[in-house]
Amino acid sequence: MTSLKEIWNRYKLGKADIKEKKKLLEAIDNEDVELDGILYADWKNTRTGKIGRKEKTRAWDNLAHSIAIKKRKVIHLYQYGIAASVAVCVALAIFLYPTTNHTIEVQVASGEKVKEVLLPDGSRVWINHASSISYPKEFGPESRNLILQGHAFFEIERNPSKPFLVETNEIAVKVLGTSFDVYSFKDESSTVSVESGKVEVSHSDSDSKIVLLANERSVYDSEQGHFGKTTFDSKTIMAWRNNVLHFENLELGQAIKHIERKYGVHIVCTDPGLLGIRIRASYTVEPLDTVLTDLAFMTNFDFEKNENNNEITLKPMDMGEN
Structure with missing residues (x-):
């Protein structure tokens, strides 16, 4: 619903x-x-x-x-x-918001490459796999509003008289002019990572707001109701813009979600214990089989591919096999 x-x-x-x-x-x-x-x-x-x-x-x-x-x-x-x-x-x-149909929507499906979009005000957006943005053909006189579903990186043209607002289902990011990354998928923690400038982040469940500066990151965990701030390595977080999969001490369960979006597959794991294993790896143009084989070696799992439904099943490696 x-x-x-x-x-x-x-x-x-x-x-x-x-x-x-x-x-x-x-x-x-x-x-x-x-x-x-x-x-x-x-x-x-x-x-x-x-x-x-x-x-x-x-x-x-x-x-x-x-x-x-x-x-x-x-x-x-x-x-x-x-x-x-x-x-x-x-x-x-x-409800005075304009209700014209002059709306632009840009989607990047699973399996597609990262897409760069130029906005009406000269700002730029990089859209990751399985993500989309929606925005008016022309921004209004008082603000610049955009709706994001998924993951995107923004380089916003500075305009102190016209704030830029990025909205997702859980969080809102308000800026005047800066560069930042927004990650907001259903059933996952939402994050905002600032590369330069300053942003204000709020979430729909409370009046709490966090102001972030360069190299600072907000994390909103909807399950725990926690909204906090930390630091991050910009090279690690922003690698995806070059179509790079970079896992830095990331749980396998989270890495699987990135793999599914990048390669357009569905992955099922028969052993929940595997999902908590942390991995460090980086992949650029490697095919899916190479990525899975490498991760299988690191975490001791086997995988089976079903070409009929594009589904991959992970299961613990049988230690009795030669």
């Missing part, structure tokens, strides 16, 4: 369908706590100053018109919004 956060991100880029827009309106009408927090946090990141009555009215009109809601229903929702909490009132103003 698509989350409210995902629907909201799609709406801002003009990609939400009628059912998704109705779900947003229903969530506001029901005072949904989750959406309330999402919208208020978003507003704080992108807007300043008070929201006037005319803006609120126009916000409802724009959204309601796009899903053909009857006038009577629009009035009801508008009256509700005016009397609602501050956060929900702010939600009305947030």
